[in-house]
Amino acid sequence: MPTTRRDRYHHGDLRAALIDTAMELIAEQGVQGFSMAEASRRLGVAVSAPYRHFTDRDELLAEVGVRTGELLVAAVTAERGGDSAEERLVAVVRGYVRFAAGHRALFEALLATLTPAAEPVLDRAMRPVKAAFHDAATALSGGDPAAAEALGMAVIATAQGHAGLLYLGTFGTGEQALEAAVGRAAAATRALIAGRAALG
Amino acid sequence: MPTTRRDRYHHGDLRAALIDTAMELIAEQGVQGFSMAEASRRLGVAVSAPYRHFTDRDELLAEVGVRTGELLVAAVTAERGGDSAEERLVAVVRGYVRFAAGHRALFEALLATLTPAAEPVLDRAMRPVKAAFHDAATALSGGDPAAAEALGMAVIATAQGHAGLLYLGTFGTGEQALEAAVGRAAAATRALIAGRAALG
DNA sequence: GTCTATAACCAGATAGAC
């Protein structure tokens, strides 16, 4: 019979168990629904136990942010489009919006921790995301770095914006809303590419 | 000597004073920084007094949302561009991003209250915002309602997305970041217009 | 309409035993 989480944290894995549990709580009830006390209760440990592994609540949340960032990187990297540079860029956008839709609370928690004064480790974890957009945009900009930067940023904004509208319910609810958001984001990306000469 | 707010709420304006104070608190410290208790303290009334005017915290926050929505409507309406339909649409985007930048905490609180199950009064207050985008997009779409809807939504997403990136610090901080966000959002809008044939 | 007082609750964090 396999080792359960309950078994492991008494062998020194409480730290990892806390991160997992925090992510579960956030996914289920939002950042607001997470507290050190609730995480402790769910794991069956004393409320003081987490403080052996994290100096405070924010330190645990930062670690959650890093883990979520890694999931996001995987999402934008995994979604493979066609061979053309345009299709690769569209695929990154799709992956981004799909992740935002499928992990709303975690994604919002990640954004909340990504302040300008965020932990360097968080920035580092997020770098491949920006790179995914930037690399595909570069392939579309014929060696003009400024044009690539402008296109990449505009496309990130489009992805982020469609995620935001999805959260507001602009596209409805449920699976159909997800597909609408992904489809519209992809179409907007194509429009940006087609009209990229106007980006300055 | 003019009547102060302290004077007024003893004459029946505590309700209005609470809304004002809630907006101040949110603007200063974010939604998290607002509480019924803190608002009461700031106004010098008992913590129970607000409950004569609002059944609970959420009802007050909904009212704050309505007021913030009205400010947003004014912002997107006020920013006048040139005479062309394209410049009017760009102007709406500018107004939206500028408002998001200048009233971050209130704007985020507004978005948080704008769930699919929000108060109808909130939806009504926000309708002119959507209309501002939609009307300008319609003028650019030569009588094709579907094309107008697609363009309008893509442009709203662009505005929302640039606001989001601004909050993440992607454009830096301070006044220069604001101008970068507004400028990039305007350029992206022009690119979307130029490439709108790809929107489907 | 506002007050005083209070109930009921939950959080973050620490001290010291084991």
Add this chain to the structure above:
DNA sequence: GTCTATCTGGTTATAGAC
């Protein structure tokens, strides 16, 4: 490394007096 126990401080919301 985890536990028990506790401190400190905060919140929403209500009851009943004025």
